[in-house]
Amino acid sequence: MKTIEMLTGELAPTFGALVRHRRATPHFRADPVPAEVIDIALTLAAEAPSGFNSQPWRFLVLQNPDQRAALRRAALDQAKITEAPLVIIAFAQREGWKAHFEEILREKARRTGQDGKNVESIKNGALDFIGKLPAAAWLNRHVMIAFTYLMLAFEAQGWDTAPMEGFDADAVRRTFSLPKDSEVIALLAVGRATTPDTPHPGRLSVSEIAFAERIGEPWIPSTAETRSAGSP
Ligand SMILES: Cc1cc2nc3c(=O)[nH]c(=O)nc-3n(C[C@H](O)[C@H](O)[C@H](O)COP(=O)(O)O)c2cc1C
Numbered sequence: 001m002k003t004i005e006m007l008t009g010e011l012a013p014t015f016g017a018l019v020r021h022r023r024a025t026p027h028f029r030a031d032p033v034p035a036e037v038i039d040i041a042l043t044l045a046a047e048a049p050s051g052f053n054s055q056p057w058r059f060l061v062l063q064n065p066d067q068r069a070a071l072r073r074a075a076l077d078q079a080k081i082t083e084a085p086l087v088i089i090a091f092a093q094r095e096g097w098k099a100h101f102e103e104i105l106r107e108k109a110r111r112t113g114q115d116g117k118n119v120e121s122i123k124n125g126a127l128d129f130i131g132k133l134p135a136a137a138w139l140n141r142h143v144m145i146a147f148t149y150l151m152l153a154f155e156a157q158g159w160d161t162a163p164m165e166g167f168d169a170d171a172v173r174r175t176f177s178l179p180k181d182s183e184v185i186a187l188l189a190v191g192r193a194t195t196p197d198t199p200h201p202g203r204l205s206v207s208e209i210a211f212a213e214r215i216g217e218p219w220i221p222s223t224a225e226t227r228s229a230g231s232p
Pocket residue numbers: 022023024025078163164165166167186198200201
């Protein structure tokens with residue numbers, strides 16, 4: 001069984017290859033995903049950064065065929081949801097995340113050798129700042145980082161994935177009795193692809209997506225290798 005340390009050691013030199021070879025998998029075989037693979041992926045997703053270390057992401061892990069069939073009905077009838085042996089619903093609560101906030105701040109104080117006397121004022125300042133932001137955008141910003149870590153953690157362990165936004169959030173909330181203040185952010189199907197090589201659909205070039213110092217001045221990559229985005 002691979003430990004997180006072993007996996008992390010193996011991952012470092014292959015990050016570029018991992019990212020360039022990941023594809024959104026259109027169809028899955030039924031081979032089950034081992035529990036330890038799921039554990040490692042969730043543990044690595046939990047390492048994602050977040051504002052104030054708030055960690056608002058939550059994951060509902062579905063393996064049961066009836067549960068996945070119910071999700072498929074709430075998700076545009078996407079076949080990959082019942083084909084894949086594992087589908088994870090990434091969601092977050094507008095208010096619910098706050099239940100852990102003080103504990104999170106106290107843990108940081110403990111780990112950094114502080115007495116924790118200022119936790120209450122840090123908490124109030126953070127809640128004041130976050131309270132002025134659009135809640136759905138704030139939650140999305142954070143959950144998608146953890147979701148991306150999760151997706152790449154499965155891919156790093158040799159599994160195929162498919163991220164999905166095609167769902168009816170209200171229907172997903174109702175079907176799985178998610179807390180009322182939940183935002184459903186994205187779905188991730190995980191399993192083995194039926195066909196090994198979905199073609200790379202291409203990407204904008206780095207000079208189209210990045211600017212140097214001012215908008216309109218494209219970032220010019222220094223080597224041919226970094227100019228060729230989208231052709232692993
Ligand atoms: C947030 C997100 C939502 C997506 N939603 C769906 C979806 O609902 N159904 C689907 O078939 N593909 C979905 N995709 C897959 C994209 O179509 C795919 O990632 C994109 O075409 C690029 O292909 P690639 O991932 O193989 O590079 C989604 C991708 C992302 C990142």
